[in-house]
Amino acid sequence: MPSILITGCSSGFGLETARRFLDRGWTVVATMRTPDTDVLPASDNLRILPLDVTDRESIARAVADAGPIDVLVNNAGFGAAVPTELIAFETARALFETNTLGTLAMIQAVLPQFRERRAGTIINVTSSVTFRPLPLVSVYRASKAAVNALSESLAAEVAPLGIGVHVVLPGGSPETRFADSAMPHLRGRDNSDYAPLIETMMGHFQMTDRPVTHATDVADAVWKAATDPNAPLKIAAGEDAEQWMAEAGQPLT
Template structure:
């Protein structure tokens, strides 16, 4: 068992966030499990986490006061050793159809929300010269899917600043981990969960966008994904250096899921092809 640490996990009231909280608690950690606005409706989940020692904490990462609330949690609990930025949601719809106000809203949560919490924990981590920041991205960041263009964009943006963050905070002893899960059995894109589906305009009522949207919001898709519990276990093990991750050198990125392999292969081919265009980029 690794040394007990204080974890703060956003978006912990359901899905992957809840499973990570539960597994981290069973690994001996103290966990602040964040929910957005209201007490989770599934009372057994609430009770289950509390029975394991979890502390439910209200935190809306899209709110302007999220940074100050996280700083208050650092003061209240003495430290935050591991921040897991898990809160987020998906929008299903073509790039053309998604209204700009919905684009702004999802960026406010999926991107700016992670920056608010990082700004909340980083001063303390720098001062103590220790800490781990985990950003939950997606395999869509290297293998984008039609009908998820705006969601994909939030993850591309997250990956961009996370690469930079890693370089900036390494000298302070702070570790940064970018988790890239593939299909996972959660309500990620379902309207019964946190997903939003935009009504398609006439041009997109048939064809690829509708087909992908229907599939991603179906029970069939949810049942095909990797077990959320297993994905959560791998993340906790990668952070702690235990279990299947013991002795492994985990760098910035942690891709998870058998379906991520095809996407990684396609991206590798893209960069190989670009590297082979030496007569083009080398001509400048």
């Protein structure tokens, strides 16, 4: 029975992905900073472990407790919506610590077992906004674009070792906590130069008649990356993501 470790499973994309793999008979290691045993159905195939991707000791414990895995999904992350000039440097540092360096730390923690077995798959969940220069998300976007670049080079490094690497690129979703995590960092509504842009973008984010990404779209994309030997390096997840990447002329290969 294949096994998968997924970070950031308390809600949204990670939670839905954990459900998908459980439903299809996989052994699932669902990790969360604060474990909640009520978000997933009880199963002999499920383990819920504490994991903070910004803490190397926490990572080492979780990977050791998980035992051998076949697939790693780096999904944990958070966002911030704020003009570049006004973002707190602490927020910028935290975005890279979690979204970029947390992903790198997880990859380094599992690669030794993948190399030993000459098998394994790494799936990094980033964002299709990396191909669309939206205002207010510059540093968040940069932290995810860095993972895209990391994944491309990593794929070339480990393919000869029998290890696969994929990037899943969701669009905007009303089913995640992105807004909850992003809004506390917002600055500039009292700034006459930035306030009009902020209000315009806030209205865009709240529109209900635009294409969006559903958590099931991300679960579909992760499933494809984990099970289809012909899956491309980059997989768009969601109608809006597919549109953005097509507009950017970004080949899904």
